[in-house]
Amino acid sequence: MQVKRVPTQPIDGQKPGTSGLRKKTRVFMQPGYLENFVQSIWDGIGGIAGQTLVVGGDGRFFNDRAIQTILKMAAASGAARVIVGQGGLLSTPAASNLIRVRGADGGVILSASHNPGGPDEDFGIKYNMSNGGPATETVTGAIHAATTAIAEYAIADAPDADLSTLGESRLGALVVEIVDPVADYAVAMENLFDFKAIRSLLQSGFQLRFDAMHAVTGPYATEILERRLGAAPGSVVNGTPSPDFGGGHPDPNPVWAKDLMDAMYGAGAPDFGAASDGDGDRNMIVGRGCYVTPSDSLAVLAANAHLAPGYAAGLKGVARSMPTSCAVDRVAEARGLPCFATPTGWKFFGNLLDAGMATLCGEESAGTGSDHVREKDGLWAVLLWLNILAVKRQSVAEVMAEHWAEFGRTYYSRHDYEAIDSALANRLMDDLRAALPGLPGRAAGALTVESAEDFAYTDPVDGSVSTKQGVQIRFVGGARLVLRLSGTGTEGATLRVYLERFDGAEFGLDPQVALAPVIAATEALAGITSRTGKTAPDVIT
Numbered sequence: 001m002q003v004k005r006v007p008t009q010p011i012d013g014q015k016p017g018t019s020g021l022r023k024k025t026r027v028f029m030q031p032g033y034l035e036n037f038v039q040s041i042w043d044g045i046g047g048i049a050g051q052t053l054v055v056g057g058d059g060r061f062f063n064d065r066a067i068q069t070i071l072k073m074a075a076a077s078g079a080a081r082v083i084v085g086q087g088g089l090l091s092t093p094a095a096s097n098l099i100r101v102r103g104a105d106g107g108v109i110l111s112a113s114h115n116p117g118g119p120d121e122d123f124g125i126k127y128n129m130s131n132g133g134p135a136t137e138t139v140t141g142a143i144h145a146a147t148t149a150i151a152e153y154a155i156a157d158a159p160d161a162d163l164s165t166l167g168e169s170r171l172g173a174l175v176v177e178i179v180d181p182v183a184d185y186a187v188a189m190e191n192l193f194d195f196k197a198i199r200s201l202l203q204s205g206f207q208l209r210f211d212a213m214h215a216v217t218g219p220y221a222t223e224i225l226e227r228r229l230g231a232a233p234g235s236v237v238n239g240t241p242s243p244d245f246g247g248g249h250p251d252p253n254p255v256w257a258k259d260l261m262d263a264m265y266g267a268g269a270p271d272f273g274a275a276s277d278g279d280g281d282r283n284m285i286v287g288r289g290c291y292v293t294p295s296d297s298l299a300v301l302a303a304n305a306h307l308a309p310g311y312a313a314g315l316k317g318v319a320r321s322m323p324t325s326c327a328v329d330r331v332a333e334a335r336g337l338p339c340f341a342t343p344t345g346w347k348f349f350g351n352l353l354d355a356g357m358a359t360l361c362g363e364e365s366a367g368t369g370s371d372h373v374r375e376k377d378g379l380w381a382v383l384l385w386l387n388i389l390a391v392k393r394q395s396v397a398e399v400m401a402e403h404w405a406e407f408g409r410t411y412y413s414r415h416d417y418e419a420i421d422s423a424l425a426n427r428l429m430d431d432l433r434a435a436l437p438g439l440p441g442r443a444a445g446a447l448t449v450e451s452a453e454d455f456a457y458t459d460p461v462d463g464s465v466s467t468k469q470g471v472q473i474r475f476v477g478g479a480r481l482v483l484r485l486s487g488t489g490t491e492g493a494t495l496r497v498y499l500e501r502f503d504g505a506e507f508g509l510d511p512q513v514a515l516a517p518v519i520a521a522t523e524a525l526a527g528i529t530s531r532t533g534k535t536a537p538d539v540i541t
């Protein structure tokens with residue numbers, strides 16, 4: 001095997017503080033671009049000689065080509081073994097699981113999550129560490145530093161590997177091992193959940209619909225829900241991964257999973273509906289005529305996880321991202337559980353999970369997970385819900401009604417303003433930040449500001465500090481408003497506005513109606529409409 005050393009230049013790569021690199025697919029397809037970033041990963045982590053890595057992705061356009069490049073670069077840099085999901089497929093949680101069960105040194109995951117795929121859409125790559133989780137800030141910082149200093153990359157001059165046949169082959173000294181992407185993950189799920197109880201629920205006439213959105217969870221859901229748990233054939237829809245996700249937007253929320261919403265709110269709706277995103281780490285839960293917000297889902301799972309065998313001993317603690325609603329805080333308080341609020345992004349949960357300080361965690365953006373892996377896990381959340389329903393023998397609507405009756409309801413919504421001019425968006429946030437000290441006591445519409453801060457987080461495990469993680473404004477009476485700029489958008493800036501209001505008595509309002517005072521206060525404080533000219537959010541979830 002011959003190794004080519006190709007001179008190269010630093011790339012406009014990863015933003016510091018983000019886990020991985022996400023760009024338009026054509027950017028990645030430029031000669032040397034992907035190679036530059038992969039070499040920067042190897043350099044940033046101190047080399048991969050003798051290591052075992054896991055590699056896979058969500059099957060989007062360029063997934064297979066990228067894997068061939070990564071294999072040749074792993075061979076050139078002396079890796080011992082690369083474990084690849086058959087066909088290049090691995091859901092993000094399955095990759096995390098595989099890194100852990102195989103004791104790998106790390107992994108490379110190819111995905112742009114819920115963003116569309118295709119030659120004119122998005123692609124992404126990220127490095128996960130030996131705990132199965134996204135690289136820490138220190139490591140992403142080192143990788144970023146490597147992208148700015150890189151002068152050459154090394155790649156084996158070798159034929160493509162066969163990704164379709166299970167078993168081992170060699171690229172020079174590197175062992176390429178192709179594995180069934182589902183097998184180990186399915187075993188992990190069987191170890192956590194009461195498959196017998198779920199099977200008997202499904203045999204009782206309980207109907208489910210899982211929308212894989214043409215993305216990577218199709219094979220996982222078909223194997224686990226239909227084959228192992230006995231859901232009727234056809235319960236998994238859009239179950240074949242396609243490079244452009246069927247031309248869709250594989251984001252499991254009421255906007256992009258509209259077909260599922262229509263089915264769940266229409267005549268003859270099944271009992272339970274769920275969807276997952278491009279790489280299988282996000283989830284959406286919807287009962288018959290009853291959509292469950294991700295924040296409420298986290299709270300319900302925290303309150304009921306003990307009904308599943310894997311969590312029968314109870315939870316060590318719970319964690320949510322700061323913008324996620326405080327619904328889970330109320331469960332934690334009632335059950336005497338530690339509760340953590342972290343900055344947005346799954347990587348902040350890693351230390352809490354590793355240290356045994358939290359068992360469940362979640363984000364308002366449809367990510368929920370536990371200490372079984374170090375990524376959020378879409379199908380896991382679906383199975384935990386099914387396990388809870390199998391034990392309680394209640395409908396989703398009944399579970400929600402009972403939950404609100406016990407803990408009260410936290411009305412919640414996120415308003416996204418997309419593709420705003422970046423300079424304008426930064427100015428809006430800067431002006432708001434500058435105004436924060438003067439806000440407490442001030443009126444905003446019908447509400448009065450109680451406290452206002454620019455959220456900063458000190459990691460309780462390693463003491464690292466993350467500042468400027470979003471503006472958090474609390475109002476007298478328990479409402480809350482959070483504003484932050486997205487770190488994952490690929491066009492201009494996306495302003496995310498998170499709105500919530502607690503109600504201990506009235507549970508049946510439309511969230512947008514219940515939140516009207518907070519929405520009005522937002523305009524009074526941030527002037528989104530007056531500054532951007534947008535009279536309404538682009539996406540409401």
Ligand code: G1P
Pocket residue numbers: 113321344345346363364365367485486487488489496
């Ligand atoms: C979004 C979500 C965040 C999630 C991230 C990666 O990030 O809001 O919760 O961790 O995607 O899936 P954002 O675009 O808001 O920075």
Ligand code: ZN
Pocket residue numbers: 092112113114277278279280281282
């Ligand atoms: Zn995802």
